[in-house]
Amino acid sequence: MDGPLSSHAADNLSGDYSSAAPPAIPTRPREVRTVKVLHLINGEHYSGAERVQDLLGLRLPEFGYHADFACVKPGKFLTSRQAETSQVFDLAMRHRFDLWRARDAARLIRDEGYEIVHAHTPRTALLAMLAIRGSATKFVYHVHSPTSRDSTRRFKNWVNQKVESMAMTKADRLITVSHSLSRHMRQLKVAAEKVRVVHNGVPPLAEVPSHNTPTDDWTLGCVALFRPRKGMEVLLQALANLRSQGQAVRLRAVGPFETPEYERDILALVDKLKLKDAIEWVGFTQEVNRELFKMDLFVLPSLFGEGLPMVVLEAMAAGVPVIASDVEGVCEAIQPKADGLLAIPGDADDLTKKILAVVSGEIHWSALRQAAIRRQRDSFSDRSMAAGTAAVYDELVR
Known part of the structure; x- marks a missing residue:
């Protein structure tokens, strides 16, 4: 030993x-x-x-x-x-x-x-x-x-x-x-x-920085070990859909890829969808909260295989409203339209609609943010x- x-x-x-x-x-x-x-x-x-x-x-x-x-x-x-x-x-x-x-x-x-x-x-x-x-x-x-x-x-x-x-x-x-x-x-x-x-x-934060409701430009964020079951392809298609509709949205992707092969596949899809200038790849970081504070919406498009994602709870603690796939234990953290939104797994059109509901103001971003902070602190x-x-x-x- x-x-x-x-x-x-x-x-x-x-x-x-x-x-x-x-x-x-x-x-x-x-x-x-x-x-x-x-x-x-x-x-x-x-x-x-x-x-x-x-x-x-x-x-x-x-x-x-x-x-x-x-x-x-x-x-x-x-x-x-x-x-x-x-x-x-x-x-x-x-x-x-x-x-x-x-x-x-x-x-x-x-x-x-x-x-x-x-x-x-x-x-x-x-x-x-x-x-x-x-x-x-x-x-x-x-x-x-x-x-x-x-x-x-x-x-x-x-x-x-x-x-x-x-x-x-x-x-x-x-x-x-x-x-x-x-x-x-x-x-x-x-x-x-x-x-x-x-x-x-996760630890409730002693202080969550103030964050005004975004107006024109929205930063979507995702933190993950990027691998096939995380559904990155679905998020990329939703991002392309939103931009084609004239929405000023960008993606901040935080985390490493599981394999070089999967990274090549995703970057090829980025080129195909003409999203290269709309995405910032941050890679692995230990300063997750600092990255979350730079996001307006947190999106986790998992296809399957989740228990209760820690990153969803971390986003809630940081006051970043979550839109996540309705898979396994995710729905035990997110209460739809109260402190976040749930999307159909693998459905880029549904994910597009859910993101648009917040970006357009149909669902109030600030109300989601405050409810998410309270729910994480009280229950997780x-x-x-x-x-x-x-x-x-x-x-x-x-």
């Missing part, structure tokens, strides 16, 4: 994780002992699931749990994370079935005294099952998205689903990030008494997510 990786975290906006959390969630009495939890994660990206993991590392100590991390695919998580008091261990696997690493994981769990192992992907779940075999360590599996619909690669989905099914039989508890995923678990015949819903959450905070996760741990060790 390799030693802990560097604990250095790259600089970020101080506002990104500042919190004005609701006071109703109590911290634990000081006399309660701290329980150590090891989160087994992939770690190559720093997108939605990784932000969940990082925020749990920051917030769980308030509820009596210390979280460390072990990465099986070390990458951006190490340099982007904020939970600096957590250790990050290197358990790099050469491939998804490099099961020799289970011995190293078992040694790490034993030597560091972890009472709970919390896995977040099929790959890490397989490692966790082997590592804790025959021990008293508890096993929690976190379902961030429907594995059977996680990508456009059917064989990969099938393999991951088989591995995940094994994990679900061995796990002491399953955490799903939305009620839609909980229903999906029931369809997979998972015992209902194992499943707990803990909605994702980082502390409420940590409290829900700690309650699941409590069932196993308290």
Whole structure:
């Protein structure tokens, strides 16, 4: 087993994780002992699931749990994370079935005294099952998205689903990030008494910059790890539709592409639709809030495979009204025409209409903005997510 990786975290906006959390969630009495939890994660990206993991590392100590991390695919998580008091261990696997690493994981769990192992992907779940075999360590599996619909690669989905099914039989508890995923678990015949819903959450911002209602020029924004299931093609077509109707709209695209091949496909479509001068490609950034503040509308045109997107909650916290596809758990965050809008997945014409309804003033932008800030703060905070996760741990060790 390799030693802990560097604990250095790259600089970020101080506002990104500042919190004005609701006071109703109590911290634990000081006399309660701290329980150590090891989160087994992939770690190559720093997108939605990784932000969940990082925020749990920051917030769980308030509820009596210390979280460390072990990465099986070390990458951006190490340099982007904020939970600096957590250790990050290197358990790099050469491939998804490099099961020799289970011995190293078992040694790490034993030597560091972890009472709970919390896995977040099929790959890490397989490692966790082997590592804790025959021990008293508890096993929690976190379902961030429907594995059977996680990508456009059917064989990969099938393999991951088989591995995940094994994990679900061995796990002491399953955490799903939305009620839609909980229903999906029931369809997979998972015992209902194992499943707990803990909605994702992000820190409410202590201060949201003022933003006047846009008049002529509108900046649409999208933050994602761009890959086929995110539906970027639909957004590009909607952007072209709006511009052909004389609407002064631009797109600010924030995030990396999953593969060079997909990037080439998208840029070819941009050229075909004559949108090159209407889009700014920002790439990966750790300063997500700074980018959100530059947007007037946040658009997430996912086709499938969402649990409860963190970036939707971050946009709401930043006061950027959201128009998102009505897929899986998205509708648990967005209340149509109250704090955002939902569009038909894969339907560029419907997405065009939804964006136009706000741009034209048919739906009041400022009302959406204020309602979104309130809803995120009241229902989807980082502390409420940590409290829900700690309650699941409590069932196993308290």
